[in-house]
Amino acid sequence: xxxxxxxxxxxxxxxxxxxxxxxxxxxxxxxxxxxxxxxxxxxxxxxxxxxxxxxxxxxxxxxxxxxxxxxxxxxxxxxxxxxxxxxxxxxxxxxxxxxxxxxxxxxxxxxxxxxxxxx
Amino acid sequence: xxxxxxxxxxxxxxxxxxxxxxxxxxxxxxxxxxxxxxxxxxxxxxxxxxxxxxxxxxxxxxxxxxxxxxxxxxxxxxxxxxxxxxxxxxxxxxxxxxxxxxxxxxxxxxxxxxxxxxxxxxxxxxxxxxxxxxxxxxxxxxxxxxxxxxxxxxxxxxxxxxxxxxxxxxxxxxxxxxxxxxxxxxxxxxxxxxxxxxxxxxxxxxxxxxxxxxxxxxxxxxxxxxxxxxxxxxxxxxxxxxxxxxxxxxxxxxxxxxxxxxxxxxxxxxxxxxxxxxxxxxxxxxxxxxxxxxxxxxxxxxxx
Numbered sequence: 001x002x003x004x005x006x007x008x009x010x011x012x013x014x015x016x017x018x019x020x021x022x023x024x025x026x027x028x029x030x031x032x033x034x035x036x037x038x039x040x041x042x043x044x045x046x047x048x049x050x051x052x053x054x055x056x057x058x059x060x061x062x063x064x065x066x067x068x069x070x071x072x073x074x075x076x077x078x079x080x081x082x083x084x085x086x087x088x089x090x091x092x093x094x095x096x097x098x099x100x101x102x103x104x105x106x107x108x109x110x111x112x113x114x115x116x117x118x119x
Numbered sequence: 120x121x122x123x124x125x126x127x128x129x130x131x132x133x134x135x136x137x138x139x140x141x142x143x144x145x146x147x148x149x150x151x152x153x154x155x156x157x158x159x160x161x162x163x164x165x166x167x168x169x170x171x172x173x174x175x176x177x178x179x180x181x182x183x184x185x186x187x188x189x190x191x192x193x194x195x196x197x198x199x200x201x202x203x204x205x206x207x208x209x210x211x212x213x214x215x216x217x218x219x220x221x222x223x224x225x226x227x228x229x230x231x232x233x234x235x236x237x238x239x240x241x242x243x244x245x246x247x248x249x250x251x252x253x254x255x256x257x258x259x260x261x262x263x264x265x266x267x268x269x270x271x272x273x274x275x276x277x278x279x280x281x282x283x284x285x286x287x288x289x290x291x292x293x294x295x296x297x298x299x300x301x302x303x304x305x306x307x308x309x310x311x312x313x314x315x316x317x318x319x320x321x322x323x324x325x326x327x328x329x330x331x332x333x334x335x336x337x338x339x340x341x342x343x344x345x346x347x348x349x350x351x352x353x354x355x356x357x358x359x360x361x362x363x364x365x366x367x368x369x370x371x372x373x374x375x376x377x378x379x380x381x382x383x384x385x386x387x388x389x390x391x392x393x394x395x396x397x398x399x400x401x402x403x404x405x406x407x408x409x410x411x412x413x414x415x416x417x418x419x420x421x422x423x
Binding site: 025027029030031032034035036038040043045047 | 367368369371381382386389390
């Protein structure tokens with residue numbers, strides 16, 4: 001069975017200061033809160049959790065610092081989809097503690113889907 | 120003309136010299152072999168397949184023969200040749216027809232890149248295709264055979280799902296169904312009218328026997344089908360018959376994980392699988408009883 005990528009990693013202050021952006025061309029589809037994405041650069045395809053997929057989707061609006069990504073993922077909850085509502089309930093702490101989101105971003109970086117830059 | 124109309128002497132003559140040019144689905148293969156068990160296997164399993172003109176086009180030129188070594192006199196082996204090359208090591212001499220079948224699978228899965236190819240059995244009913252992607256040993260072919268021989272489903276393939284990226288449809292490749300070990304007797308009891316070839320012992324997969332593809336699959340080999348279900352089968356001894364929902368994303372990944380040439384198709388492959396999954400219900404299926412499995416898939420087909 002395919003592995004779901006969503007792993008928390010240790011704190012990395014340098015990337016917290018940077019802005020995150022999508023890396024290269026990415027194809028994706030979402031079904032019921034689960035995402036599949038294909039990185040054109042590596043030709044690899046991944047199954048992503050709701051949080052990882054929503055994080056990636058948030059970056060379609062442009063590069064952002066982790067706090068802004070958090071706001072994009074969790075901020076617009078006026079009419080959340082069932083999957084997003086469940087996500088917000090599961091990760092309520094993420095808005096105040098960005099470590100969870102950073103962990104996701106670091107793993108997405110490891111997969112070649114996003115990159116951080118100090119700008 | 121079909122193979123059975125040739126008669127045994129003419130079939131053997133073609134196989135010994137020049138080759139038998141036979142069509143299976145969209146593929147034409149020119150087969151040569153001096154081996155009697157290959158002749159017998161083709162006469163039995165490909166009896167209803169169309170013979171193509173000897174001067175026509177063939178996608179593959181293959182030959183099953185004895186290797187050119189002293190072993191041909193001591194402990195005979197068989198070798199599969201494709202365009203004169205020998206992509207595999209020789210196998211025991213009694214495995215000629217099985218080697219031909221495995222070699223043809225290799226030919227299609229490594230060359231027919233006009234299709235997105237998944238290691239899966241495919242059947243059709245009511246114009247809708249059921250895709251059973253799974254690695255070897257999962258019970259895929261056993262379930263496929265049960266549905267094809269006793270469940271009212273048309274066999275498209277027991278091994279290779281050929282998905283046309285342009286239409287999203289699965290193209291039929293009706294060839295013998297490969298059964299292994301306990302599945303052979305299980306299927307003989309379940310489908311006594313099915314036509315089986317000789318059991319080949321001590322292959323790398325254990326005992327292997329092929330069952331001739333049902334006639335309907337051959338008669339309608341030119342009719343592709345649009346997928347409606349992706350079901351991941353798993354045979355578990357003693358397990359209850361159980362069909363459980365599978366998320367579409369995981370169904371998608373099952374197609375990717377079992378694809379032979381997804382990497383070749385790039386972004387188009389992703390879009391093709393995504394479009395397929397959009398149209399399909401996805402399930403996981405575990406079973407140990409073939410009659411119960413057939414009943415369940417009958418209900419599945421009727422309920423959609």
